[in-house]
Amino acid sequence: MQKVEVQLGQRSYPIDINTGFTALPxxxxxxxxxxxxxxxxxAPLYLAQVSALFSHPCHHMLIEDGEAFKTLNSFESIMSFLLEKGMSRDVLLVALGGGVIGDLTGFVAACFQRGVRFLQIPTTLLSQVDSSVGGKTAVNHPLGKNMIGxxxxxxxxxxxxxxxNTLPEREFAAGMAEVVKYALLGDAQFLDWLIQHRELICQQHPETLAQMICHCCQMKADIVSRDETEQGDRALLNLGHTFGHAIEAFMGYGNWLHGEAVAVGMVMAAELSAHRGWLxxxxxxIVRSVLQSFGLPVAMPDQMQIADFLPFMKTDKKVKDGQMRFVLLPALGSAKLFADVTEAELLQVFS
Incomplete structure (x- = not known):
């Protein structure tokens, strides 16, 4: 087992990384x-194994699979289930699934009786390296992703x-977008490591995957420990996301996977950085080829023009005082947040 600790004082918690389901505290x-x-x-794959980790019988509830179901309707259905079953403030909620299940369950945990405990058991690569760590929970709205949480x-x-082992190839690739993101925003040596270990990663070599996941979790844990509520450094984790969230919303949630949209968003961020003379x-x-080597798209959807991005960017969570903000790359392995990107510049670079 490998272990990472998220240091948040009394709310600190461990991340255990293993090849199987280990005993819980x-x-x-x-x-x-x-x-x-x-x-x-x-659920058919892992619900029985996870239920066996607990001393008492577990209730379980299933939400339809996919980003299209990360909604207030799903949030309300879980709330209704908890109330109908007579759950109290002592209930432990367990998120068993990918980022959609983790975000939904965490948001319910934040709100049910003003806050109850929850456990993350992420089953996709994307959720293991990113969304299960750090405490961001949310649902989508037609006008923007993760706007309510x-x-x-x-x-x-x-x-x-x-x-x-049971993750579809497309889902695994989507998770690799978030892995590459960590390398681009803060660790050029890790980018070299990913390039050198590409074949082992694609073959899903267990020790290589565990090492990769541990490194990503440690990077995120360090950032979250410094900036839990995204007042500073944590915003850098949104590299590629301003563009990516616009793609997801425009194309309809679930038609493009989150990681696919973020991959394109990171290429667009790199192109904008190059336009400014940094890359x-x-x-x-290199950014394009690394993403492509893991089976990810690197060009915006044919149906979209840069003008289609703007309405979604203007309602993005990172907008401050009416100004769009973008995470850009002054160098590979180094990211900063910029609030001086104009519509005219975007149109010039991407039209």
Whole structure:
């Protein structure tokens, strides 16, 4: 097992990374009220194994699979389930699934009776390296992604790399977008490591995957420990996301996977950085080639023009005082947040 600690004082918690489902601490395993939230894809594979980690019988509820179901309607259905089952403030909610399940369950945990405990058991690569760590929870709105939510840290994150064995190839690739993101925003040596280990990663070599996931979790844990509620450094984790969220919303949630949209968003951020004289064209090509080597798209959808991005960018969570803000790359392995990008500049670079 590899372990990472998210240091947040009294709300600190561990991330356990293993090849199987390991025993839980007694404080979690002995919970008398446990509700596992999952989806019809994951539950047949892992629900029984996860239920066996607890001393008492578990309730479970399934939400349809996909970003299109990360909505207030799904949030309300989980709330209704908890109330109908007579759950109290002592309930432990367990998110068993990818980022959609984790975000939904965490948001419910933040709101049900003003806050209850929850456990993250992420089953996709994207959720293991990113969304399960750090306490961001939310649902989508037709006018913007993740616009309704709360910060709610889990009690524990349990990552089993065995779940990646049943992950569709497209979903695995989507997770790699977030992995590459960490390298681009803060660790050029990690970018070299990814390039050198590409074949082992694509073959899903267990030890290589565990090392990769651990490195990403440690990077995110360090950032979250410094800036839990995104007042500073944590905003850098949004590299590619301003463009990416616009793609997801425009194309309809679920038609493009989050990681696919973020991959294109990172290429666009790199191109904008090159326009400003920070990256060379060969460096932009490195970003493209690394993403393509993991099976990710690198060009905006044919249906979109840059003008289509603007309405979504203007309602993005990173907008401040009416000004759009973008995470850009002064160098590969170094990111900064900029608030001086204009519509005219975007139109010039991408039209």
């Amino acid at each position: 007694a404080s979690l395993a002995s919970a008398r009220q446990v509700v596992i939230v999952s989806n019809p894809t994951v 709360a910060f709610k840290q889990p009690e524990h994150v349990v990552i089993s790399t065995v779940t990646l 060379s064209e060969p460096q932009v090509n």
